[in-house]
Amino acid sequence: MSLSRFPAPSVIPGFGFAFGYTILYLGLIVLIPLGGLILRASDIGLAGLWAVATNERVAAALKLSFGTSALAATFSAVFGLVIAWVLTRYRFPGRRLLDAAVDLPFALPTAVAGIALSAIYAQNGVIGSLFAPYGIRIAYTPIGIFIALVFVSIPFTVRMVQPLIAEIDRELEEASATLGARRGQTVWRVLLPPLIPAILTGLALAFARAVGEYGSVIFIAGNLPYVSEIAPLLIVIKLEEFDYTGATAIATVMLMISFSVLLLINLIQAWSRKRFGYV
Amino acid sequence: MSEHVPSTAQASQAERAAAQETLRHSVTTEAPWVRGVTLAIALAFLGLFLILPLVTVFLEAFKRGVGVYLSAFAEPDAQHAIKLTLLVAAIAVPLNLVFGVAASWAIAKFRFPGKSFLVTLIDLPFSVSPVVSGLVFVLLFGAQGYFGSFLKEHNIQIIFALPGIVIATVFVTFPFVARELIPLMQEQGNTDEEAALSLGASGFTAFLTVTLPNIRWALLYGVLLCNARAMGEFGAVAVVSGHIRGVTNTMPLHIEILYNEYNITAAFAVASLLAFLALLTLAAKSFLEWRFGHALAGRGGHGGH
Numbered sequence: 001m002s003l004s005r006f007p008a009p010s011v012i013p014g015f016g017f018a019f020g021y022t023i024l025y026l027g028l029i030v031l032i033p034l035g036g037l038i039l040r041a042s043d044i045g046l047a048g049l050w051a052v053a054t055n056e057r058v059a060a061a062l063k064l065s066f067g068t069s070a071l072a073a074t075f076s077a078v079f080g081l082v083i084a085w086v087l088t089r090y091r092f093p094g095r096r097l098l099d100a101a102v103d104l105p106f107a108l109p110t111a112v113a114g115i116a117l118s119a120i121y122a123q124n125g126v127i128g129s130l131f132a133p134y135g136i137r138i139a140y141t142p143i144g145i146f147i148a149l150v151f152v153s154i155p156f157t158v159r160m161v162q163p164l165i166a167e168i169d170r171e172l173e174e175a176s177a178t179l180g181a182r183r184g185q186t187v188w189r190v191l192l193p194p195l196i197p198a199i200l201t202g203l204a205l206a207f208a209r210a211v212g213e214y215g216s217v218i219f220i221a222g223n224l225p226y227v228s229e230i231a232p233l234l235i236v237i238k239l240e241e242f243d244y245t246g247a248t249a250i251a252t253v254m255l256m257i258s259f260s261v262l263l264l265i266n267l268i269q270a271w272s273r274k275r276f277g278y279v
Numbered sequence: 280m281s282e283h284v285p286s287t288a289q290a291s292q293a294e295r296a297a298a299q300e301t302l303r304h305s306v307t308t309e310a311p312w313v314r315g316v317t318l319a320i321a322l323a324f325l326g327l328f329l330i331l332p333l334v335t336v337f338l339e340a341f342k343r344g345v346g347v348y349l350s351a352f353a354e355p356d357a358q359h360a361i362k363l364t365l366l367v368a369a370i371a372v373p374l375n376l377v378f379g380v381a382a383s384w385a386i387a388k389f390r391f392p393g394k395s396f397l398v399t400l401i402d403l404p405f406s407v408s409p410v411v412s413g414l415v416f417v418l419l420f421g422a423q424g425y426f427g428s429f430l431k432e433h434n435i436q437i438i439f440a441l442p443g444i445v446i447a448t449v450f451v452t453f454p455f456v457a458r459e460l461i462p463l464m465q466e467q468g469n470t471d472e473e474a475a476l477s478l479g480a481s482g483f484t485a486f487l488t489v490t491l492p493n494i495r496w497a498l499l500y501g502v503l504l505c506n507a508r509a510m511g512e513f514g515a516v517a518v519v520s521g522h523i524r525g526v527t528n529t530m531p532l533h534i535e536i537l538y539n540e541y542n543i544t545a546a547f548a549v550a551s552l553l554a555f556l557a558l559l560t561l562a563a564k565s566f567l568e569w570r571f572g573h574a575l576a577g578r579g580g581h582g583g584h
Contacts, residue, residue, distance in 0.1 A: 212408025
């Protein structure tokens with residue numbers, strides 16, 4: 001490199017090639033394509049974006065996507081915490097197997113999860129048929145979307161919290177018990193607070209994933225405009241109508257909200273570093 | 280252990296209960312009934328949301344017998360979809376493998392300003408919706424895209440063709456290898472390579488004989504995850520492929536078509552192949568973590584940090 005201090009002097013060779021290739025490839029595959037989206041969004045302008053986002057059908061889709069994602073991510077965070085605790089603290093047969101299964105939503109293709117969930121929760125499905133006599137429909141309603149989003153968001157909190165639970169110092173719990181705390185108080189007031197940043201980070205990651213989720217949702221959603229049509233599906237519909245502007249506008253709104261969530265994660269981690277001394 | 284606890288007249292009910300509890304189990308765990316309930320909740324949740332869908336895939340696939348199951352793969356469209364999926368993964372995974380090694384070499388072995396920003400940029404595709412990942416390439420190469428008219432003039436087809444599917448797949452699987460290697464190589468430091476260089480090895484020899492053996496399990500791990508996602512990607516590929524049967528349909532897209540045609544058994548048959556791949560990936564991942572946990576860094580979810 002021509003810059004004398006970039007990188008810092010080192011005897012290891014190959015920086016020029018490795019760094020150059022990284023920037024080139026990153027630029028071609030990620031930055032230029034995303035830049036194209038931003039460029040097109042800037043053509044539309046803020047007023048144009050606002051007009052699309054407040055269009056009744058788009059607004060309904062965005063509200064549904066963000067609402068069900070928030071619910072599903074929270075639901076998964078609560079149960080994820082319980083699962084992480086059980087997998088780390090308890091010993092029972094099949095524990096390793098279940099621990100591996102937690103990653104299933106990462107490994108199983110979304111379309112496969114989508115058709116499986118819709119078969120289970122359809123009115124003649126294993127679980128759908130339990131609710132059908134009471135007039136409750138799960139598949140092809142927003143409840144179905146919620147179920148699919150819970151599926152994709154399960155691993156996030158579990159995997160964020162698990163290493164922290166494993167590292168909890170047993171002496172802390174013993175000290176708490178010695179000082180007269182009952183087990184419930186120890187869990188609630190000693191063990192839980194340091195886990196909160198990790199729980200929130202997992203929740204935010206799950207939320208970001210759920211908002212953009214497409215494959216596992218569309219099979220179970222029913223895809224009825226204004227009722228069960230998620231924002232990513234609306235992008236696909238706009239593209240099929242060759243409405244690039246509409247598709248770009250929805251995508252931009254979604255990206256802006258997703259990046260705000262990522263920023264929030266960084267703030268949580270910065271706060272956590274200050275408050276607890278670790279992320 | 281005795282259930283009986285000697286009590287005095289002054290001892291309150293609560294104190295007695297607490298003492299009893301302490302006698303029965305250690306202070307660093309919950310009461311047995313609490314453990315039982317917690318375990319039951321966790322198992323019920325995992326069973327309902329993870330195991331049931333997985334089992335359903337195989338049950339539905341074999342519902343009408345092995346003959347019907349196998350006939351789903353006799354279809355030329357299905358065979359083409361399988362071949363296309365393998366081809367796309369065979370192109371996308373090596374591309375991201377080379378990138379992952381180059382990026383982690385630059386990031387882990389050298390100090391330069393802006394490094395953490397670069398790492399954030401590499402992780403970016405994970406926080407983009409699959410549909411948007413497809414959209415960005417339609418905006419570039421589609422009929423009304425920035426390069427649309429240029430491509431049409433030169434008769435080059437990217438969208439609704441193999442190149443589009445490959446590039447969208449490369450985009451969504453972009454960070455997998457790099458993010459496994461970067462933390463590990465940062466942890467390992469430069470001393471091994473410096474020793475090799477001081478003994479007269481060339482940079483390339485040092486990489487092949489020192490670095491590569493050090494990172495091989497993490498590399499394999501990243502490749503496995505990258506491959507699973509490449510073969511299973513749906514949203515991004517759906518946007519750029521155009522769903523042309525027997526031409527641009529990958530396995531996940533073929534599943535969608537079969538399902539929408541109410542050919543449920545065939546849809547689940549093709550799905551069972553991908554589910555099997557997912558199980559293999561998880562098994563290999565668990566094995567690597569169990570056997571070579573020390574040679575993998577930054578354990579945790581790969582949904583982004």
